[in-house]
Amino acid sequence: MTISFEEVEHVALLARLQLKEKEKEKYAEHMGSILQYVDKLQQLDTEGVEPLDHILPVFNIFREDQVKPAPKREEILANAPLVEAGQYKVPKII
Amino acid sequence: MELYELTLHELQQVLDKQEASATEIISSVLGRINKVEDKIQAFITLDEEGAMAQAQQCDARGSFSGLDGIPYGLKDIICSQGMRTTCASRMLENFVPFYDATVAARLKAAGGILVGKLNLDEFAMGSSTEQSAFFPTRNPWDLTRVPGGSSGGSAAAVAAGEIPFALGTDTGGSIRQPASYCGVVGLKPTYGRVSRYGVVAYASSLDQVGVFSREVGDCAQVLNLIAGKDSLDSTSVELEKPDFTSFLRDDIKGLKIAYPREYFQEGIETEIKNTVKQALLKYEELGAIVEEVSLPHSEYALPAYYLVAPAEASANLARFDGVRYGLRDFQAENVIEMFSSTRAEGFGDEVKMRIMLGTYALSSGYYDAYYLKALKVRRLIKNDFDKVFADYDLIVAPTTPTTAFKLGEQVGDPLTLYMNDILTVPVNMAGLPGMSIPCGFLEGLPVGLQLIGRAFDEGTLIRAAYAFEQNTDYHQAKPDIGGDII
Numbered sequence: 332m333t334i335s336f337e338e339v340e341h342v343a344l345l346a347r348l349q350l351k352e353k354e355k356e357k358y359a360e361h362m363g364s365i366l367q368y369v370d371k372l373q374q375l376d377t378e379g380v381e382p383l384d385h386i387l388p389v390f391n392i393f394r395e396d397q398v399k400p401a402p403k404r405e406e407i408l409a410n411a412p413l414v415e416a417g418q419y420k421v422p423k424i425i
Numbered sequence: 426m427e428l429y430e431l432t433l434h435e436l437q438q439v440l441d442k443q444e445a446s447a448t449e450i451i452s453s454v455l456g457r458i459n460k461v462e463d464k465i466q467a468f469i470t471l472d473e474e475g476a477m478a479q480a481q482q483c484d485a486r487g488s489f490s491g492l493d494g495i496p497y498g499l500k501d502i503i504c505s506q507g508m509r510t511t512c513a514s515r516m517l518e519n520f521v522p523f524y525d526a527t528v529a530a531r532l533k534a535a536g537g538i539l540v541g542k543l544n545l546d547e548f549a550m551g552s553s554t555e556q557s558a559f560f561p562t563r564n565p566w567d568l569t570r571v572p573g574g575s576s577g578g579s580a581a582a583v584a585a586g587e588i589p590f591a592l593g594t595d596t597g598g599s600i601r602q603p604a605s606y607c608g609v610v611g612l613k614p615t616y617g618r619v620s621r622y623g624v625v626a627y628a629s630s631l632d633q634v635g636v637f638s639r640e641v642g643d644c645a646q647v648l649n650l651i652a653g654k655d656s657l658d659s660t661s662v663e664l665e666k667p668d669f670t671s672f673l674r675d676d677i678k679g680l681k682i683a684y685p686r687e688y689f690q691e692g693i694e695t696e697i698k699n700t701v702k703q704a705l706l707k708y709e710e711l712g713a714i715v716e717e718v719s720l721p722h723s724e725y726a727l728p729a730y731y732l733v734a735p736a737e738a739s740a741n742l743a744r745f746d747g748v749r750y751g752l753r754d755f756q757a758e759n760v761i762e763m764f765s766s767t768r769a770e771g772f773g774d775e776v777k778m779r780i781m782l783g784t785y786a787l788s789s790g791y792y793d794a795y796y797l798k799a800l801k802v803r804r805l806i807k808n809d810f811d812k813v814f815a816d817y818d819l820i821v822a823p824t825t826p827t828t829a830f831k832l833g834e835q836v837g838d839p840l841t842l843y844m845n846d847i848l849t850v851p852v853n854m855a856g857l858p859g860m861s862i863p864c865g866f867l868e869g870l871p872v873g874l875q876l877i878g879r880a881f882d883e884g885t886l887i888r889a890a891y892a893f894e895q896n897t898d899y900h901q902a903k904p905d906i907g908g909d910i911i
Contacts, residue, residue, distance in 0.1 A: 346784040349769040361714030369728040370701035382800035387617050406523040424760045
């Protein structure tokens with residue numbers, strides 16, 4: 332299993348990771364070897380096997396909608412790299 | 426005997442009998458840390474002043490119960506209010522949570538004194554603690570070797586006498602493997618037993634918080650404190666919680682123990698297999714019924730894990746984008762570039778690698794072949810365990826294929842490193858409780874015995890671990906750290 336340079340670039344874009352040329356080479360190689368290893372799973376016939384999404388039985392958990400104390404805005408914003416007027420500030424989007 | 430050498434329950438007795446004060450205990454522990462920490466490097470953050478202040482308050486109150494006056498450490502992926510929580514990543518180097526993880530809040534409410542935050546592989550991705558963005562931690566039994574990972578700081582600190590107990594997390598073996606390498610007790614509870622609220626997520630369907638201690642009884646005590654339903658974690662389970670210390674009785678007569686033949690095959694060092702077989706003989710001698718069984722899909726657990734875990738990680742780590750917390754690239758001109766360059770700078774190699782792999786496995790066109798296939802295999806692995814547990818109370822196996830390896834030995838080759846987890850990963854895939862306890866030494870390095878139980882039956886693990894501990898003395902061995910005998 333090999334991964335092309337273009338595939339690495341495409342996945343990096345989806346993952347929002349800026350990669351250097353050298354990293355692209357390394358990830359192509361490492362991902363290729365791991366994907367080759369996980370291909371072992373194809374040996375197994377899983378026809379009709381129900382995928383296991385949750386290890387525990389899952390069900391909706393309902394509760395009354397109550398007003399409870401919430402963290403303060405300043406506490407939440409204290410870790411933000413850039414804040415203006417009580418909001419997160421980011422570079423131009425459009 | 427110095428105070429720092431005492432176990433949790435011994436410290437409680439000392440406080441109870443007024444043989445020492447909380448201040449004396451904290452001084453002793455801090456003295457020990459200052460003496461060995463330049464060799465071990467288990468702590469990312471150490472709060473000496475805070476710990477001393479709390480100890481003084483504790484002494485001023487004058488009465489002790491629960492964890493009053495008892496020092497402990499947290500893996501630095503567990504949020505601690507007002508104390509930096511880095512995940513051993515440049516991304517969160519200066520992140521100070523304004524709230525406690527539920528497990529941290531519970532230990533705090535019990536009176537415990539948080540001494541500091543312990544090193545790990547970045548975002549818990551690794552098996553050696555060498556993937557920490559800051560520095561590697563060293564194995565107290567041999568400073569040229571790794572303590573294991575990802576909770577390597579927690580295991581090393583407990584083994585080195587720096588702290589009587591610590592919390593870690595286990596996604597594919599990250600508590601049991603370092604516990605094995607460092608010769609301490611490590612317990613990963615059943616998925617859902619302990620709240621994950623405030624624990625930075627790696628792979629949410631596999632992650633679980635657990636305990637490191639020097640003796641089984643301490644582990645049971647701490648589990649009593651951290652276990653239980655939490656309304657802030659919808660996967661934590663509402664179940665009647667037994668008193669886990671009630672399982673500390675030296676009686677396993679008639680207990681049905683299975684050992685899976687797949688855990689004793691090639692790839693596992695012969696001497697490890699022999700050591701574990703000795704432990705099985707010990708169990709027989711103590712009255713247990715020990716029989717061989719098969720978990721036929723074992724070899725597929727690791728490849729399935731390396732799809733499921735990275736896939737979940739790629740989603741969980743999307744939150745680190747330079748907006749709400751952590752690092753930010755201020756040079757970027759638009760928001761997509763800001764996300765991408767911040768993440769490129771903030772994450773280390775292994776983290777990027779797993780995000781890439783997970784993104785690939787979930788991407789359009791590959792989902793069925795990789796992620797869905799892995800979930801089906803996960804079902805087969807769980808079915809294997811269910812079958813064995815229909816007839817047996819407990820599974821016993823080695824924790825790791827080898828003893829601790831040398832620093833640098835497995836860097837650069839992800840697959841070799843992943844093989845470390847081959848005996849621990851199936852347990853997470855099936856959501857079961859697992860434990861590692863010391864069961865011998867090979868050339869001076871600890872060997873771990875892995876105990877695997879039915880879902881929510883930590884009690885049987887604790888009972889079997891305690892019986893082994895009471896009838897052996899491996900847990901009493903102490904590492905000689907660079908000439909200083911503790």
